[in-house]
Amino acid sequence: MEILVMAGQLILGLSILVGLHELGHLLAAKAFGMRVEQYFIGFPPKIWSIKRGETEYGVGAIPLGGFVKISGMIDESLDTAHVNTEPRPYEFRAKPAWQRLIVMLGGIIVNVIVGILIFVIMTYKNGNTYLAAKDAKYGIVAYDLAQGIGLKTGDKIVKVNGKEITDFSEAISVSNVFLHNNSSYTVERDGKLVDIYIPNNFVDKLVDKKAVAQFIEPIEPFKVGDLVPGQPATKAGLKSGDVITSANGQPIHFYHEFTKIVKPLKNKRLTLGINRNGQPLTLTMTTTEEGTIGFYPELLLPLTKENYTFGEALSIGTKKAFQVVFDNIKGFGKIFRGEVSASKALSGPIGIAQNLFGGIWVWDRFWTVTGLLSMALAFMNALPIPALDGGHATILGYEIISGRKPSDRFLEAAQRVGMVILLGLMAFAIFNDVFKAVF
Template identity: 60%
Template sequence: MDILVMVGQLILGLTILVGLHELGHMLTAKWFGMRVEKYAIGFPPKVISKQIGETEYMIGAIPLGGFVKISGMIDESLDTAAMGQEPQPYEFRAKPAWQRLIVMMGGIIVNVITGVIIFIILTNMYGEPYLPAKEVKYGVVPNELGKQMGFQTGDKIVKINGKPFENFDDIYEPDVLLSKNGYYTVNRNGQEVNIPIPNDLMDKMADNKDQMRFVEIILPFEVGRVLAGKPADKAGLKPGDKIVKVNTLETPYFHNLQLALLANKGKQVNLSVDRAGQIINLTANIDEDGKLGFERAPLLQYSMRDYTLAESIPVGTQKAFGVITANIKGFGKIFRGEASASKSLSGPIGIAQVFGSTFSWQNFWFIVGMLSMVLAFMNFLPIPALDGGHVLFLTYEIVTGQKPSDKFLENAQKVGMVLLLGLMAFAIGNDVFKLIF
């Protein structure tokens, strides 16, 4: 049943996103008088289709994509039979380059609009959770940058620039980090101590992206959602468990657990687990990143900030484009060799696991909104066979006034298809490998 829920959410989410993406291409094409021969959600074999006017509307059996076939366009169908004849007025190739560019951008634009609208609505309906500063009862634990600033484990931040504050994340606000002669006030063993904010703090944080949060909250925790196929799942951990020891190292707080796991990454460990008041022993194989593979359920009381519709627009928009920013940073890490492609990229199985085995509309639409922005970003990549490849060639044509030959576009499309099929095979194989091992 859990698998059916995950697969069902994946298919529904992809159907919505692919349908809207291809609708963006179709509507802009029809707007400019181009003939749209086929609008398809999913890939063949055909499940159902209906001819309306000049366009066949089809649903395919493989729900991992879709396409729009526009007359006179070299696309993934590689149907070039009519390309040797004179262009007809209704064909893609007969239209001005700027119109063709808008058609190729149509799907990307619709996905961006969809993602932004979803995040705006979610922000308006559900608000935004935040951690009140008063809830950080156990203090903070600094990383190396935090130690250089003067923080000590157990410090409780009570003021920013001499004033009490409500939201704990306010300590990371740019106006705080950039404030002149700024300082934090901490309660350290009953005494108030001021910790100056260095003038070059932003530079130090920029030099080391892993130091962006110079302190972490000391968190009591329970095991939340256990990720399928991960070491936690294979070891038998369940939601509500409290890991009290890793081998002989006590783990009363989450940072203690993180340190213990990092010290044993790639190794087998014994876990002492408090399950409903009884201590049980489990054996787990920690992965190479020092993780077990579960979401923590922190025992802290979060508050909710509500937004009016007007307030939700900038907040939701920022959240939506934050997904694209995160993807750009992620690709940058992969290309620089700072992150593993096999651990960072997921295919349909990995995406289904993100949806989870339980259904909630809030979680479903959040993931759909996120995937919509990811789909827009991925399609904008300048790879032949993706929209971004067409955009690249059309931009070249507009700038130089010279259109690439049909033969060049056909060969570029073939190369792009091979790259995409290879990437898809890698992603699916990687999903299966992670699931098994």
């Protein structure tokens, strides 16, 4: 069922974004009097279509893209039947270069607008709920990767890259920490300030699912939250609101202490000391094969909630949207410098469905991920690769500056090269997803 939910979210999200992207091209083309022959969401074979005026609108069976076919344009269809005829007034090639440029940028512009709108609306609707750095008063749990760079459980992170943090999430932000070069933490340890330097290639370890289950998290006091029916905790009589004080005789104060004791116990006997409304109790159970007992913790560190006016949300949401673009640029820089492996960092549709959307349909997460993908799609399409909008825009920019229009033969060759590059990248991304999922 989770696979269907992931696939459904991916298909819906991409269909919305691709449909709007291609609509940007269509509206710009029609505004300049160009004939749009086809507007399709999805690639052939065709599932359904209807013709309205000069344009056929339809849906293709492969939901990983879409296209708009504009008369007189050499595009991904590689239709060159028109090249030996005189340009007709309604054709793409007959229009001034600045109009053709706007048409090519129409999809990118729409994706940027959609991404900003989603981030602004989600920011205004949900505000910001976060753990203030001052409230992470017990410090951090440092797992293996964190210990590898010198962090210790109990450290209190007070600065990132020399700047004091107010939100604990700033300490684990990929954008703020791991995509920068020469990043560092300043931690309070035993009453002293200690600087911890982060290797420039550290993000390569963070994107490896085998190497990192966790990096750091705040040390959290807890009590028992919701219970899973039919699991050992429920059968043994554990109740929501119980406070676990010991596990197999070892004292428990924080959630990481509980998981450290219980997780290695697979199908093993477990004795819990419980405080229930001030009364001590002892419960005995057998853990599952995964080393769990079947409850969700209610974490007790206080969270801070900020609500925003629409004006504030407009500013913050726009900044969040463009941060996606800046992060992509930094990420590509890491790949080109060899600090991050492309096979670890790049994901195709399978990876996006698994890592971003997840197996549970949560509308807030769906729209947040869709906004992120909208900005990422705009960025990727802006790259100056033939067959992408950015490739067409680069050629048109040359034409505008030089006053010389490239030949149709050159445009056809560039489109073919671009298609080979894009198909190769897509094949790599899908193979990479399958490889990571299997191995």
